[in-house]
Amino acid sequence: MRRTLVPWVLAFSAVTAVLAQQTIPTGQSAGQGGGDQFLDGIGETSLIARYVFNGNAEDSSRNQLHAKMLGPSGAFVEDGPPRRVLLLTGDGSYVQLPSAALAGEDAVAVVGWLYLPTRATGPVFDFGQGPANRLFAVVDAQGFRASAVVGGQVRGQTSPKVVVENQWTHFAVVLDPASRVLTTYIDGVRAGQATDVNVTPAQILPQASTTNRLFLGRAQDDSAPTLHGRLRDIRLYRIALGDEPIATIRRNALAVPQAARGRGAAPEISTANIPRESPFAARLLKISDVTVETAVGMMPRLPAYVPATYIGGTAGDVRVIWPSPTDNTEVLKAGTYTVAGRVPGTLLDAKATVIVKEPAGTTTPPDRLVEAFTLNQVVLDRDAEGRDTPFIKNRDKFLRGLAASNPDNFLYNFREAFGQPQPEGTKALGGWDSQTTRLRGHASGHYLSAIAQAYASTGYDPALQKNFLQKMNYLVDTLYDLSQRSGRPAQPGGPSVADPTAVPVGPERQTYDSNLRAGAIRTDYWNWGTGFISAYPPDQFIMLEKGATYGTQDSQIWAPYYTLHKILSGLLDSYEVAGNKKALEIAKGMGGWVNARLTALPAETRIRMWSRYIAGEYGGMNEAMARLFRLTGERKFLDTAKLFDNTNFFYGNANHDHGLAKGVDTVRGRHANQHIPQITGALETFRNTKEMPYYRIASNFWGIVNDGYMYSIGGVAGARNPNNAEVFPAQPSTLWENGFATGGQNETCATYNLLKLDRQLFMYDQTAKYMDHYERALYNHILASVAEQDAGNTYHVPLNPGARKQFGNANMSGFTCCNGTALESQTKLQDTIYFHGANNQALYVNLFIPSTLTWAERKVSVQQITDFPYADTTKLVITGSGRFDVKVRVPAWATRGVVVKINGRDEPVKATPGTYLTLARAWRDKDTIEVKMPFAFHLDHVMDQPNVASLFYGPVLLAAEEAEARTDWRQVVLDANDISKSITGDPATLRFQIAGVPFKPFYETYGRHSVYVQVTFK
C-alpha cells in the first residue's frame, strides 16, 4: 500500500507484444468449503431472503426475515412428498414479508417457482409503498410480466410471456439500474426485457422507510384480486443476477447440477477498454535485483515495491508480484536460491536472491515498548476554525443514539433464554438478534463495549457520562444475575447440573438443537453448568463440538463462540474501563465454562471446529481468554486461549510445519472477518506468553494482507473467486483477477479488526507502516462508513464503478456484524492519535486530529490544533514541562518534504516519509511544535492491473462522483509529467475536478461513486 514513485512520462507505442496472461490455479482456498457459503454458486451475502414454503413462511437465509401468512386460507399443502408448498386460492390470502427485507437496495432479483391452475391469474409479488410506487410481477391472460412504477408513472414494463398452466414454472425478475433494464425469465431463459428503465429499487423501497409493503400473491391496490396459484422457493437477491446464474438456479433445482461455483453470479463490470499492458511498460528500463535473508524454515517477505530505473535515468520503483508458495519447502535447508517476480503488465521480470541461514541463536521476543493512553486521557476537539470535525460529527451521532437507547432491548434475548420476564417497554432487537437468529446476543456485546467506551470518553459532559455509567451497571447487574442462575437449582433443593461438560439435551428433546422459536426455546438454565452466559441455551456450543455446520435448520448453528467473544469483550471492557468487578466475575464464570468444555475435547476435534466455515468462527475468543488471564492471573484462561489456536491457519497443519508462523500465506480464500480477530488473539497470547510463533503469526499476517489483499481504502475481501463478498481472493496479489466481487468488498467489521491489529503490532514494533495503514483505513473506510445525518452505517463498502454505500441500523434496532463494530469504532475515535513510551519517556503523535491529551503521568497536556486534512499543517501546544521525546509520524505520502518549527523557528529534522521524526528536548510550558507536510496527488494502482487506480490527495482518497450506476470503469486522463496539472479544485474543501468530473473525499461521499478509475496518461 504505497504510492508508486514513477516518473509520469510515458509512451505507449513501444509496447506491441501481447502479454501473457497470468494463470493462477484456483480452488486452493484452505478449508473453506461447505456450509451455506454458496447457494447455486452465489455467495450468501447477495441473498436477502429465501422462502422455501416447505411447511412454514420462515426465511431460511441467515437474515431470518420470516414472512407472515395473512388472509382467510393460505396453506401449505403436499406437492408430491416429501415436499410441501404454499397454496393461495385467490380468496384474499397472501404473504407479507417484513418491511426491512427490501429497503435501500441498489439492484434486486426475485426468483421462484409458480404453479398456475387452469385460467388462474393474479399478482405474483408486489413490492412498494402503494399503487404509485412499486416493483411487481403479475400473471394474467396475456402471461407473466413485470413493471416498475415510480410516482404513478410506469418506468419499465416487460412484454408478457405465456405461462403453461398446471405445471411448475421457474420465474425471475431482475431490476438492474446499472444497465437500466428490467428483465423477466421463464424457465431459465429471458422472456421479456424493458430497456431505458431509469429507476433503482431504492427509489421504490427506500432504506429508512418503515412503510415498505412487500407482498407475495397480493397487489399494492387493496381492492385487486389476490393470486390463485402455488408458490415455492421464492428468493430475494440484492444483485442483478444475469442469464447464467438464473439458468443455474433452475437447473440445480431440477437436479441437473453443473459446476456452479466461481464467477458469473451477476453481470461483470466491463473491462473491454482496459489495456493489459502497464502504462509504465514502455518507460521501464531496469528493475534492481534484491537480496533477502531469512532463517531456515521461514519464508522470506519479498518487497512489494522494488527500485527501478526509467527512461532518462529517473529512479523510481515498481510493483512486483512474487510467487507465493503454499508451504515452506524452498527454505528448509540453508543455502541460496533465486526467485523470479512478475511486473504486471510488462514483459520484465524481477529477481530476488534469498539467502537461507541457520539461525544464529534464539530470537529475543520483542518487548511492548509503547502503550496507548486511556480513552479518558484524549478528547476530540473542534478544528482550528472552530468547526466540528468529521470525527466529532460521527462520534456524536453514535453517542446520541447510545444515550437514547434502552438497555432492556439489548438484554431481551438473554432474559428470554433464561426464562425471565421482560420489563415493561422492552422491545426485541431485529436483524441478527431477532428471535430465531442463531447469532442473537452479538449486538449486546458490542453495545456493552460501546457503552463502556462512551462512559470513558465523555468526561467533558458529566450528565452524558452518568447516563452511560448507569446503563453499563444495569447491563452488567442483569447479566450477572442471569449467569448466577446457570447450573444452580431454580428452587432450593431442585435439580441442577453444575458441570459444564454434563449439560443434558433440553426437556422433551431427543437431541441438542438450535430451535430458538418463541415457546420452543429451552430455558432450563439449571441444567447448563455453572458460569454460563449467552443469549441462547448452550446447545450451539455442544453441537459445534459434534460437527454441526453453519445454517438455519434446527440441526445447524451460527458461530456460538463469535457471539460469546462479543459478550466477553463487552464485559472485559466494562471492567478495564470502569472497574466494574461484577463484569469480570461474569467473564471468569463463562471462561471457566469454556475451559471445561474445550479441555475435554481431543485436539483433532478442535482443529476441525476452528476450520469449519462460519460455524467455527470464534471472533477473538483467544484474545478474550488471554486478556482474562492478564486481568486475573488465572493460568487456566491462558491455557484456554491456546485451545483456540486455529492450527491449519496458524501452522499449516497439525505438525505445525509452516503456516503463518513461518510466513506461508494461508490467507487465500478464507473468510476475512472470521480470521482477522484470530490474529489479534494470537498477538494477545504472545503478550502473555512471549512465545515467538504467536508474534510471527501476527506480523506475517499483516505483511501478507497489506501487500497482497488490500483495497485502496484500507479494507479487504470481496472475492469473485471464490465468489463471496466476505472472503479473501483465492490467491494473493490478484485483486483484479479474483477480487472486486459484484456483491461488494471491504466488510467494515474486518477493517475495524485490521485497525486493532495495526495498533497492537505498533506497540512492539514502532514502524510507521502500521500507522500509515491505520490512517488510510481510518479516514477512507471507518470515517467513510457512517451516514451523513444519522448513525446508519455500512456493512460492505463496494468499490465497483458507480456503486454507492448503503447505511443500515440508524436507530440501533437491528444489527449485522458491522453495525456492531460500528458502535465500538465510533466511540473510540481518539484512541490512536497519541501513544506513549512504556516508560513515559516518549510521546508518539500518530494522527493529525484536533484533540487534547492529558498525559497525567508526566503532568503534561498537549493540544493539537489543526484543520487537517483540509490543511497540511498541524500545531502541538505543550502545557507543563519536562524532558521527553516527541515522535511525529512522517506519513509515507508526505513526499514533498516535511517542515518542523518549534516556537516559530525552523527545526532541522530528518523526516523520511514512512518513519517517525524525533524531537528530543526539555520542553517548557507553552512550547509549540508546528509540522507542515505538503500534500500531493498520487495514485494507488490495483496490484495486478496498473491501469486502474485510486486517486489520493495526501491521506485522503478522492472518489469520482457518479450520477448513475455504471457498467464500465470511469476513464480519467492525467498529465503524464505531473498529474496535478490535470486536476483543479480547492484543497481547503478537498473538492476537485478532472475534466469536469467532480472528485471529493470518499468519507464525504453519500451518493454514487467510483473509488477506482481507469487512468491513461497524455
Ligand SMILES: [Zn+2]
Ligand atoms: Zn461485518
